[in-house]
Amino acid sequence: xxxxxxxxxxxxxxxxxxxxxxxxxxxxxETVIIGLQPRGILLSDRLIALLKSITQNEDLLYGKLDFTFxxxxxxxxxxxxxxxxxxxxxxxxGKKVVLIDDVLHTGRTVRAAxxxxxxxxxxxxxxxxxxVDRHYSRELPIQAxxxxxxxxxxxxxxxxxxxxxxxxKDEVLLID
Amino acid sequence: MSLSVKxxxxxxxxxxxxxxxIFRTADNFKQVLQRPIKKVPALRDTTIANIFFENSTRxxxxxxxxxxxxxxxxxxxxxxxxxxxxxxxxIDTVNNILAMKMDMVVMRHSASGAxxxxxxxxxxxxxxAGDGTNEHPTQGLLDAFSMREKLGDLKGxxxxxxxxxxxxxxxxxxxxxxxxxxxxxxxAGPPTLIPKHIESLGVKVEYDVKKALxxxxxxxxxxxxxxxxxxxxxxxxxxxxxxxGIDKKMLDSxxxxxxxxHPGPINRGIxxxxxxxxxxxxxxxxxVQNGVAIRMAVxxxxxxxxxxxx
Numbered sequence: 096x097x098x099x100x101x102x103x104x105x106x107x108x109x110x111x112x113x114x115x116x117x118x119x120x121x122x123x124x125e126t127v128i129i130g131l132q133p134r135g136i137l138l139s140d141r142l143i144a145l146l147k148s149i150t151q152n153e154d155l156l157y158g159k160l161d162f163t164f165x166x167x168x169x170x171x172x173x174x175x176x177x178x179x180x181x182x183x184x185x186x187x188x189g190k191k192v193v194l195i196d197d198v199l200h201t202g203r204t205v206r207a208a209x210x211x212x213x214x215x216x217x218x219x220x221x222x223x224x225x226x227v228d229r230h231y232s233r234e235l236p237i238q239a240x241x242x243x244x245x246x247x248x249x250x251x252x253x254x255x256x257x258x259x260x261x262x263x264k265d266e267v268l269l270i271d
Numbered sequence: 272m273s274l275s276v277k278x279x280x281x282x283x284x285x286x287x288x289x290x291x292x293i294f295r296t297a298d299n300f301k302q303v304l305q306r307p308i309k310k311v312p313a314l315r316d317t318t319i320a321n322i323f324f325e326n327s328t329r330x331x332x333x334x335x336x337x338x339x340x341x342x343x344x345x346x347x348x349x350x351x352x353x354x355x356x357x358x359x360x361x362i363d364t365v366n367n368i369l370a371m372k373m374d375m376v377v378m379r380h381s382a383s384g385a386x387x388x389x390x391x392x393x394x395x396x397x398x399x400a401g402d403g404t405n406e407h408p409t410q411g412l413l414d415a416f417s418m419r420e421k422l423g424d425l426k427g428x429x430x431x432x433x434x435x436x437x438x439x440x441x442x443x444x445x446x447x448x449x450x451x452x453x454x455x456x457x458x459a460g461p462p463t464l465i466p467k468h469i470e471s472l473g474v475k476v477e478y479d480v481k482k483a484l485x486x487x488x489x490x491x492x493x494x495x496x497x498x499x500x501x502x503x504x505x506x507x508x509x510x511x512x513x514x515x516g517i518d519k520k521m522l523d524s525x526x527x528x529x530x531x532x533h534p535g536p537i538n539r540g541i542x543x544x545x546x547x548x549x550x551x552x553x554x555x556x557x558x559v560q561n562g563v564a565i566r567m568a569v570x571x572x573x574x575x576x577x578x579x580x581x
Contacts, residue, residue: 163313170575177299
């Protein structure tokens with residue numbers, strides 16, 4: 096097991112990502128931020144808090160999206176996945192959407208999330224923000240627009256992002 | 272997460288965890304039904320046969336809508352004008368349909384126990400849409416789900432089921448579901464319509480409807496099942512509505528606002544007066560909407576239990 100980011104490095108990365116978002120979206124008047132259930136939410140909650148404190152803008156539009164019903168592996172196992180909550184209390188029609196997830200691996204999750212998102216309306220454009228990009232392991236043509244860090248991994252490895260709120264500390268681990 | 276059963280034959284076979292899983296999944300589907308695109312592609316690889324040997328409009332439409340919202344393909348079979356009238360047996364009818372590669376069967380039949388019988392003879396998952404006077408599990412689930420929506424956790428809550436209990440599969444499914452969730456259940460109606468020994472299911476019995484309404488927080492009012500009775504169990508419909516019917520005046524005379532439910536179709540003016548059925552205390556239309564979400568949840572959760580094809 097290898098520690099890719101410790102809690103200080105993770106904090107610096109989150110701040111840099113927040114500033115990158117501000118650089119591109121300025122006052123966020125045309126932008127909405129959507130975290131992907133279940134683990135992308137922990138990252139998006141943190142980023143929203145950072146964005147609010149840096150920009151002093153309390154009106155940031157923030158939603159949570161579950162895409163379980165859009166997965167391409169719905170019937171691979173005998174068990175059916177019970178989804179988490181979707182809460183998008185605003186329209187995405189004509190807006191710039193930033194999807195947020197913790198790890199980008201095969202790209203299948205993002206594909207499912209895009210299908211789920213388009214069920215809510217037609218956004219102006221969609222960008223993807225991830226904390227960790229697992230380089231060269233894509234199974235679909237998907238890429239991120241904002242990347243925390245890039246790692247080369249093999250299929251048998253797993254990247255785990257731990258958060259203070261849920262897992263006692265902030266860190267990113269590479270597990271064999 | 273999955274259900275502990277392969278089929279949904281009755282609430283009798285479900286445990287509390289199963290019911291809670293179904294409710295959590297139905298919460299999600301209810302949210303899907305509010306979106307501009309009310310469909311999810313989850314079951315686009317599934318074909319479902321709706322086999323109704325007994326008349327039904329609302330249950331059949333509700334199931335068909337649930338299946339279509341899950342992107343499944345649906346086939347509808349109703350007994351009238353089919354090979355059943357030529358004397359084909361139940362197993363033959365269903366096996367012929369299944370030979371065309373159906374993954375799941377939703378069945379309503381007039382013989383109590385028919386789905387259990389079928390489950391022993393076919394491979395596909397079966398959902399019971401009502402069997403004789405035995406159970407109507409999806410109705411029991413959607414009724415409890417609707418109560419939970421208004422009252423929260425059903426443990427300790429007081430529910431009265433009022434009307435023709437004896438011929439009602441809805442009553443039985445309600446009783447099983449609510450008692451498993453820890454609610455207190457009372458059945459109320461004329462003594463001729465309440466089965467003997469029903470207390471053994473853990474319910475209270477009351478013959479005075481007004482007292483039942485004063486006791487409960489929710490009243491689930493059942494239809495008088497004229498088509499199921501072969502002997503006269505009360506003198507006239509007018510007498511039934513005078514002594515056991517519920518109207519707004521009676522509801523106003525109780526010191527609380529209770530919730531009024533009815534599985535439908537309502538015999539207006541008999542078991543429920545229009546001013547009660549259409550009042551703000553009635554959640555009858557919510558029940559219909561919840562029915563689609565619950566049926567989507569049940570179909571979705573049972574769709575995984577298949578032998579893998581290859």
